[in-house]
Amino acid sequence: MATRRLTFRLYPNEKTESILRYHRKLHKDLYNAAVNNRFTQYQKFNHKVDYFEQQNCLPAFKEVWIEYKELPSHALQATLKRVDFAFERWFKGLGKRPRFKSIRHYSGWTYPDCAGFKVDSNGEKRKVCRGEYPPGELFKNGYLNLSKIGRIQMRGQAKYWGKPTTCTILCRNGKWYASITVNVLDQILQLEILPIGAIGIDLGCNAALSITDGENHLIIDPPKFFRNAEHLIKKSSKDKRRKRAPNRRKKILASRRFKKAQSQVSKLTRKVGNQRQNWVHQVAAEIISSNSLVATEKLEVKNMTRKANKGKRKKQKAGLNKSILDVGFGMLRSTIKYKIEQIGGVFIEVPTPQVKPSQTCPKCGHQHKKTLDIRVHQCSCGYSQDRDIAAAEVMLYWAKGNLPGLGTSLVDADLTSSTSRTPSPAGSMRQLGEKKRQKSQSNFALNRLEDVETSSSGEAT
Numbered sequence: 001m002a003t004r005r006l007t008f009r010l011y012p013n014e015k016t017e018s019i020l021r022y023h024r025k026l027h028k029d030l031y032n033a034a035v036n037n038r039f040t041q042y043q044k045f046n047h048k049v050d051y052f053e054q055q056n057c058l059p060a061f062k063e064v065w066i067e068y069k070e071l072p073s074h075a076l077q078a079t080l081k082r083v084d085f086a087f088e089r090w091f092k093g094l095g096k097r098p099r100f101k102s103i104r105h106y107s108g109w110t111y112p113d114c115a116g117f118k119v120d121s122n123g124e125k126r127k128v129c130r131g132e133y134p135p136g137e138l139f140k141n142g143y144l145n146l147s148k149i150g151r152i153q154m155r156g157q158a159k160y161w162g163k164p165t166t167c168t169i170l171c172r173n174g175k176w177y178a179s180i181t182v183n184v185l186d187q188i189l190q191l192e193i194l195p196i197g198a199i200g201i202d203l204g205c206n207a208a209l210s211i212t213d214g215e216n217h218l219i220i221d222p223p224k225f226f227r228n229a230e231h232l233i234k235k236s237s238k239d240k241r242r243k244r245a246p247n248r249r250k251k252i253l254a255s256r257r258f259k260k261a262q263s264q265v266s267k268l269t270r271k272v273g274n275q276r277q278n279w280v281h282q283v284a285a286e287i288i289s290s291n292s293l294v295a296t297e298k299l300e301v302k303n304m305t306r307k308a309n310k311g312k313r314k315k316q317k318a319g320l321n322k323s324i325l326d327v328g329f330g331m332l333r334s335t336i337k338y339k340i341e342q343i344g345g346v347f348i349e350v351p352t353p354q355v356k357p358s359q360t361c362p363k364c365g366h367q368h369k370k371t372l373d374i375r376v377h378q379c380s381c382g383y384s385q386d387r388d389i390a391a392a393e394v395m396l397y398w399a400k401g402n403l404p405g406l407g408t409s410l411v412d413a414d415l416t417s418s419t420s421r422t423p424s425p426a427g428s429m430r431q432l433g434e435k436k437r438q439k440s441q442s443n444f445a446l447n448r449l450e451d452v453e454t455s456s457s458g459e460a461t
Contacts, residue, residue: 006158008144008154008155008156009155010153010169011152019149019150020171023109026068027109028101028103035083035086038087051084054080058080072116072147078109081112086098109169110167111166118145119144119164120143154178161182161184166180167179173266173270198213199291199396203297205324207220207222210392219386223279225326227326240258240265280335284339292345294345295349301324305321355398357390358390360403361377363381
């Protein structure tokens with residue numbers, strides 16, 4: 001049984017949208033109240049509040065704040081679990097200190113089980129809710145029934161479908177979405193034939209992707225969505241700076257013209273992001289359609305796009321950062337990886353400092369330094385090739401274990417970059433259920449032990 005996450009666009013009417021906004025506000029207030037409760041209890045009473053204590057306080061909380069009686073209990077528990085996730089990440093050094101969130105930065109809430117939602121598609125309600133959707137057919141469009149809210153039309157298309165498990169309602173840029181996780185049967189996933197191709201991919205700015213299988217080569221040029229829309233974004237940003245901006249310290253509210261200009265800037269940047277995301281998914285789908293092994297270099301995009309220090313080449317570094325982010329190295333890598341995992345393929349990240357793909361010859365394995373202005377690889381062994389294609393060949397041969405000179409093999413690959421998944425360090429809903437069961441079993445064992453002790457003491461007397 002495999003888990004897949006699917007996202008659909010929701011189209012609520014005016015009445016339903018007002019209810020969605022009201023529920024979103026209540027969940028945001030509950031999140032902030034839970035965060036405040038944890039800090040206050042620890043600072044004033046030196047008492048550490050955990051998830052179970054806050055969950056047990058929900059019935060009393062509803063008696064005081066009666067508006068929360070309209071919301072499903074499981075959704076409120078999921079919001080409290082978000083708070084627990086935030087504190088666990090903070091304690092383990094994986095995130096910052098939890099803060100109070102405004103409505104702008106609180107996207108939505110989660111239904112952790114099917115009791116709060118149901119999915120149906122144009123008369124196939126019974127089959128879809130049971131997870132009996134016919135294999136090989138696409139789940140397209142349909143309706144979403146939310147507890148205490150009602151029926152909402154949704155649009156979208158899913159390649160795989162199964163039994164829905166969780167549903168997250170999101171509001172982004174004034175649009176509503178439903179992110180649904182489903183358990184897909186392994187028989188449905190096995191209907192697709194696994195391709196047998198193997199390729200190496202080199203990412204860059206001049207050529208977004210340089211792909212090779214050892215014989216055939218393909219170069220995909222960068223789309224430059226941000227570069228093409230940069231002049232429009234700069235013009236809109238200039239217009240926004242001329243309007244009255246908000247200032248909390250001076251208690252100045254934003255003008256209506258400022259809000260209008262800000263929405264225009266957001267609209268342009270959102271369009272660029274959607275274009276890049278669509279292009280990335282198209283490229284990734286084309287790659288995995290005929291390949292089951294993909295080897296690429298391990299890049300630290302955050303470090304590569306770090307702001308340069310003061311110096312003569314600060315503007316050049318800013319331009320390079322902009323080009324890297326415009327291609328979307330991180331998005332390309334993560335999209336190709338999860339699509340390869342879906343079909344059961346292998347995704348390998350070659351350790352760049354050890355292998356040095358740009359400096360290594362794929363035919364003889366000899367390494368010699370090349371500056372960035374040298375775009376053609378020419379080796380003393382007589383092999384000549386485009387620099388990016390040669391680097392892709394090096395990564396492919398390293399993944400296969402037949403790179404000359406280095407003697408590497410597939411078993412030497414970093415296990416963290418393979419298709420093996422590591423559990424979330426901050427916990428999950430499944431781990432929460434296991435903890436609940438352990439707690440109930442321990443309580444049962446203690447009660448049983450007390451009964452035995454009392455009965456033995458009675459017999460002794």
